[in-house]
Amino acid sequence: ETGVTQTPRHLVMGMTNKKSLKCEQHLGHNAMYWYKQSAKKPLELMFVYSLEERVENNSVPSRFSPECPNSSHLFLHLHTLQPEDSALYLCASSQAQAGANVLTFGAGSRLTVL
Amino acid sequence: QKEVEQNSGPLSVPEGAIASLNCTYSDRGSQSFFWYRQYSGKSPELIMSIYSNGDKEDGRFTAQLNKASQYVSLLIRDSQPSDSATYLCAVIQSGGSYIPTFGRGTSLIVHP
Numbered sequence: 366e367t368g369v370t371q372t373p374r375h376l377v378m379g380m381t382n383k384k385s386l387k388c389e390q391h392l393g394h395n396a397m398y399w400y401k402q403s404a405k406k407p408l409e410l411m412f413v414y415s416l417e418e419r420v421e422n423n424s425v426p427s428r429f430s431p432e433c434p435n436s437s438h439l440f441l442h443l444h445t446l447q448p449e450d451s452a453l454y455l456c457a458s459s460q461a462q463a464g465a466n467v468l469t470f471g472a473g474s475r476l477t478v479l
Numbered sequence: 480q481k482e483v484e485q486n487s488g489p490l491s492v493p494e495g496a497i498a499s500l501n502c503t504y505s506d507r508g509s510q511s512f513f514w515y516r517q518y519s520g521k522s523p524e525l526i527m528s529i530y531s532n533g534d535k536e537d538g539r540f541t542a543q544l545n546k547a548s549q550y551v552s553l554l555i556r557d558s559q560p561s562d563s564a565t566y567l568c569a570v571i572q573s574g575g576s577y578i579p580t581f582g583r584g585t586s587l588i589v590h591p
Contacts, residue, residue, distance in 0.1 A: 396577070398578075400581075405583065406583055407483070407580075407581045407582055407583040407584075408523075408567065410578065410580075413578055415577070455522055455523075459577075461577045462577055463571075463575045463576065463577050465511055465528070465530070466511070466571060466577040466578070466579065467513065467525050467528065468515075468523075468525070468569075468579065469525075470522035470523050470524070471522060472521070472522050473522050
């Protein structure tokens with residue numbers, strides 16, 4: 366495996382389900398990110414884990430909870446989602462440094478909430 | 480709120496023409512600027528980064544940065560149908576941040 370891998374690629378869930386998205390990076394990077402991508406909207410940063418620090422977008426609802434057990438793995442736990450949460454969820458990693466910070470993205474997990 | 484603005488398009492150009500994509504940003508102290516390309520159904524990938532005022536060329540791509548006017552642009556020369564994609568502008572703002580802020584992207588269509 367190389368780069369950033371995300372599973373599952375597609376997920377359909379009901380509003381009462383609990384599911385998780387998984388991301389793994391094989392690049393030796395020290396930062397991992399979750400972004401939400403909705404049609405016609407900018408990429409929305411949800412969470413960042415970097416050097417044991419967690420940064421979060423305060424507008425993200427609590428029904429999304431991240432977990433980063435080590436520098437190579439990142440999860441996004443989902444529970445009691447709403448239909449408006451349907452979107453493409455992108456994981457990314459980088460070698461974080463102020464200024465020059467290039468992200469490598471995974472292929473994304475397409476989430477549909479019924 | 481610090482923002483990165485792009486015209487969502489679509490921008491339609493004929494094959495062989497120059498495509499010009501523009502991005503403006505609100506934080507005057509921004510220090511790093513990136514262009515990512517995203518094909519339909521795929522994830523974004525970096526194509527250019529620029530940190531200093533002026534032009535930076537890489538093959539058919541040229542990034543232009545004007546910090547005084549707070550804009551960054553991407554020129555694609557000899558556009559090909561394979562360049563059809565959404566182009567995302569990303570900016571790392573001031574204050575020691577490393578997290579980029581993305582624009583909504585400009586859809587480019589290159590027609591034969």
